Amino acid sequence: MMVLFVLGLLCLLYLLQAFLYDKFWTRGLDVQVHFQEEYLLEGEIARLVEVVTNDKLLPLPVVEIDFHMDKRLQFTDEVNNSVSDRTYRRDVFALAPRQKITRTLEIKCLHRGYFQITQTGITAQNIFLTKKYLTNTTQNTDFYVLPRPLPVWQVNIPFSRIMGSVLSRKKVYDDPFEFAGLREYSRSDPMKYINWKATARTGEMLTNIHESTLSQRVVFLLDMEGSGLQQADVLNEVAVRVVAALCERLLFSGIEVDVLSNGKDVLTGKPLALSGIAGSGSILFLKKALSRVEAENGLAPICSFFPKEQKEGEDLYVLVSRSQEQQGMEDFSRFTGKGKNLRVIPYLGEKKELVSPGNVETLWMEV
Amino acid sequence: MDQKILNFFGAKSKRVLLLRLLGRLHCAMPVAILYAMVWSLFQGEEAVLPAFLHGILFAIPVALSYYAGERLPGLWQFLLASLAISGLSWLFLGNVAGLFLGAAVCFFRGRARLQEVKVESAFDVPHVLVVLLFLFPFGLSAALGLPLLQKLSVFCAAFYLLLWLCFLGVRRIEDYIELNQGISNLPAKRIGRTGGAALAVFFLLASALLLPAAWNSFGDVRIDLEKWNQRPQVAYEMKGLAPQTDMGTDFSELLGLENTEPLFQIPPFVSYLFYALCLGGVAALALYGIYRIFRSFRSSFTDSRDVVQFLSGRDEDEKEPASEKRRGKRPAFLDHSPNALVRRRYRRTILKAARERPKGWNTPREIEQEAGVSQQELHELYEKARYSPEGCSQADVRALKNL
Numbered sequence: 001m002m003v004l005f006v007l008g009l010l011c012l013l014y015l016l017q018a019f020l021y022d023k024f025w026t027r028g029l030d031v032q033v034h035f036q037e038e039y040l041l042e043g044e045i046a047r048l049v050e051v052v053t054n055d056k057l058l059p060l061p062v063v064e065i066d067f068h069m070d071k072r073l074q075f076t077d078e079v080n081n082s083v084s085d086r087t088y089r090r091d092v093f094a095l096a097p098r099q100k101i102t103r104t105l106e107i108k109c110l111h112r113g114y115f116q117i118t119q120t121g122i123t124a125q126n127i128f129l130t131k132k133y134l135t136n137t138t139q140n141t142d143f144y145v146l147p148r149p150l151p152v153w154q155v156n157i158p159f160s161r162i163m164g165s166v167l168s169r170k171k172v173y174d175d176p177f178e179f180a181g182l183r184e185y186s187r188s189d190p191m192k193y194i195n196w197k198a199t200a201r202t203g204e205m206l207t208n209i210h211e212s213t214l215s216q217r218v219v220f221l222l223d224m225e226g227s228g229l230q231q232a233d234v235l236n237e238v239a240v241r242v243v244a245a246l247c248e249r250l251l252f253s254g255i256e257v258d259v260l261s262n263g264k265d266v267l268t269g270k271p272l273a274l275s276g277i278a279g280s281g282s283i284l285f286l287k288k289a290l291s292r293v294e295a296e297n298g299l300a301p302i303c304s305f306f307p308k309e310q311k312e313g314e315d316l317y318v319l320v321s322r323s324q325e326q327q328g329m330e331d332f333s334r335f336t337g338k339g340k341n342l343r344v345i346p347y348l349g350e351k352k353e354l355v356s357p358g359n360v361e362t363l364w365m366e367v
Numbered sequence: 368m369d370q371k372i373l374n375f376f377g378a379k380s381k382r383v384l385l386l387r388l389l390g391r392l393h394c395a396m397p398v399a400i401l402y403a404m405v406w407s408l409f410q411g412e413e414a415v416l417p418a419f420l421h422g423i424l425f426a427i428p429v430a431l432s433y434y435a436g437e438r439l440p441g442l443w444q445f446l447l448a449s450l451a452i453s454g455l456s457w458l459f460l461g462n463v464a465g466l467f468l469g470a471a472v473c474f475f476r477g478r479a480r481l482q483e484v485k486v487e488s489a490f491d492v493p494h495v496l497v498v499l500l501f502l503f504p505f506g507l508s509a510a511l512g513l514p515l516l517q518k519l520s521v522f523c524a525a526f527y528l529l530l531w532l533c534f535l536g537v538r539r540i541e542d543y544i545e546l547n548q549g550i551s552n553l554p555a556k557r558i559g560r561t562g563g564a565a566l567a568v569f570f571l572l573a574s575a576l577l578l579p580a581a582w583n584s585f586g587d588v589r590i591d592l593e594k595w596n597q598r599p600q601v602a603y604e605m606k607g608l609a610p611q612t613d614m615g616t617d618f619s620e621l622l623g624l625e626n627t628e629p630l631f632q633i634p635p636f637v638s639y640l641f642y643a644l645c646l647g648g649v650a651a652l653a654l655y656g657i658y659r660i661f662r663s664f665r666s667s668f669t670d671s672r673d674v675v676q677f678l679s680g681r682d683e684d685e686k687e688p689a690s691e692k693r694r695g696k697r698p699a700f701l702d703h704s705p706n707a708l709v710r711r712r713y714r715r716t717i718l719k720a721a722r723e724r725p726k727g728w729n730t731p732r733e734i735e736q737e738a739g740v741s742q743q744e745l746h747e748l749y750e751k752a753r754y755s756p757e758g759c760s761q762a763d764v765r766a767l768k769n770l
Binding site: 003005006010077092104105125 | 521525528536539540543547550551552553554557558560561562565566569572573576577580581583640643672673674675676677678
């Protein structure tokens with residue numbers, strides 16, 4: 001009789017622990033997954049930190065944390081992952097009462113991109129591992145892999161071409177509202193630049209010197225059409241790197257840049273359109289935006305993203321596209337009109353003969 | 368040293384070794400009690416205990432047959448070993464029945480060895496249904512009046528039940544670790560420690576409660592066969608409720624109370640419940656003490672890639688002031704402050720009206736909209752109770768009652 005009573009008591013004890021776990025297993029359990037760095041360059045090693053806290057007196061002998069991540073980020077220990085179209089990661093923790101465990105995982109940044117972890121799954125088990133409990137928690141962590149910088153020798157040529165064009169325009173188009181000083185009149189000066197007041201005061205013919213226009217702007221047109229094929233992927237990535245590298249140097253030189261692309265920004269879902277970016281402080285912003293652009297198949301042609309209104313001769317247009325179609329060249333030529341603009345074509349092995357119209361300078365860049 | 372022992376027994380871990388030990392006992396326990404039952408039929412109750420102890424030794428031939436099956440490469444070697452094991456079994460049991468039992472175990476081991484697909488042998492895995500085997504000696508002892516055999520059978524059944532539970536628990540831990548051993552940074556040691564400690568506590572507590580109860584069973588359940596013949600029913604006759612202690616001192620005789628009936632006697636299960644509660648309390652205190660010591664000595668440590676920290680009271684203080692924390696939580700059961708009364712009333716109103724449980728992140732206004740409650744006064748009182756610095760007063764409670 002007593003034995004049966006004790007057996008009943010033990011059953012009650014077991015049920016009590018089951019009840020306690022059913023009721024309280026989530027209490028004080030907190031899972032945080034976050035990237036340690038905000039951004040890194042392609043090829044660098046980032047760190048992902050998992051912090052699991054069990055702030056209660058019930059121990060959790062097994063807590064499994066799982067989440068999905070883009071496969072362009074590769075865990076250095078590939079054991080706990082299963083990779084399909086995304087990487088599925090599962091980590092196991094054992095938590096004693098009122099314990100916090102911090103685990104740091106290393107990730108290799110294989111490709112440029114913007115990565116988010118928005119949700120983690122939690123699977124815990126009770127003390128006798130007889131029952132599983134499942135839940136999800138929301139995470140809010142993101143990470144940028146910025147485009148890898150191009151070697152200096154590769155950037156120098158397009159940069160010097162762009163700067164040449166910018167400087168030549170600077171000389172031609174003065175800004176009449178920006179006064180730089182006075183000088184003696186020479187016969188070639190236009191009459192409208194003669195400063196009559198100063199001439200009357202000094203008795204000598206003096207003309208105004210103007211600063212060049214401050215709206216010197218380079219507009220980059222980035223074509224991201226094509227994905228899935230190895231060649232297209234590589235060349236599109238190079239195109240992004242070219243734009244990032246050129247923008248960086250131009251911003252350092254105090255020149256304003258715009259970037260337009262047919263590739264979609266993964267955050268907004270709309271084609272990338274950045275305008276009026278100036279100053280070296282904007283470089284990170286621009287690179288982050290370029291990290292978010294995705295190449296796709298079936299994108300609208302880049303010519304449909306050419307600006308509708310253009311001040312002829314003021315802006316310099318640089319089209320960066322892997323496309324070797326003659327039609328593209330002609331569209332760009334028609335759009336740019338009289339001014340001299342630049343087209344950069346990254347290529348891998350195959351190089352078609354293209355007829356460059358007079359107003360477009362073509363620059364082939366071998367990858 | 369530990370590793371050498373594990374290698375010697377061919378076990379991957381201590382847990383596997385423990386599982387094997389439990390497996391051997393699982394085999395030996397029913398054999399021992401049945402063996403004791405058979406002997407008691409021929410030689411009376413005096414033979415029960417020696418026969419039982421002989422039967423326990425049957426664990427050794429079972430273990431040897433397992434290792435013979437695992438380690439000996441040739442069939443002829445296994446057959447030779449089987450002969451030796453059967454002989455040993457005969458020696459241990461002191462009867463020719465031992466030879467047959469040993470031979471039977473070796474036969475089944477050999478058959479399992481010849482099968483392509485490895486199946487876990489029933490000799491190694493305890494099963495709860497095996498407890499039914501202990502009913503035979505129990506029934507026989509009740510019919511023939513063999514209290515020692517009855518006591519032993521109850522004790523063995525209880526012990527076997529514990530053994531089965533322990534085996535299940537350890538095996539769950541081992542299976543989990545083995546299944547996930549490919550995962551990097553798997554905290555196998557910590558899983559084993561945490562799960563194992565919980566299991567050990569439960570096992571010790573269960574043993575401390577169950578085994579004394581089983582051993583102190585009186586062994587006096589009788590089946591009166593004569594009555595059975597007259598009326599088709601089983602009569603259970605309890606000869607007394609007081610446990611027979613070894614101390615042997617009968618205080619009632621000294622006090623001259625041998626013929627007086629006590630007015631009230633505490634039922635044994637109540638005293639046992641008290642004993643269980645005391646035991647549980649002591650176990651909990653011991654555990655808490657170990658936890659405190661462990662925490663104060665090792666506030667944080669590194670295990671592989673994990674930085675393990677114990678949360679101290681200071682961490683909580685940094686997070687949130689205590690008063691604010693109390694405000695955020697649901698009022699305590701015994702809290703009858705105006706704030707608690709208002710919040711309870713609000714909660715009841717919402718839960719009554721809402722179809723689904725409100726989400727934790729919704730504002731009171733959103734919760735009310737979802738529930739379809741529109742009581743402005745209640746809303747204001749709740750916000751005052753929950754968020755205002757001064758909180759609600761008795762006047763607010765009175766106003767609440769009038770709503």
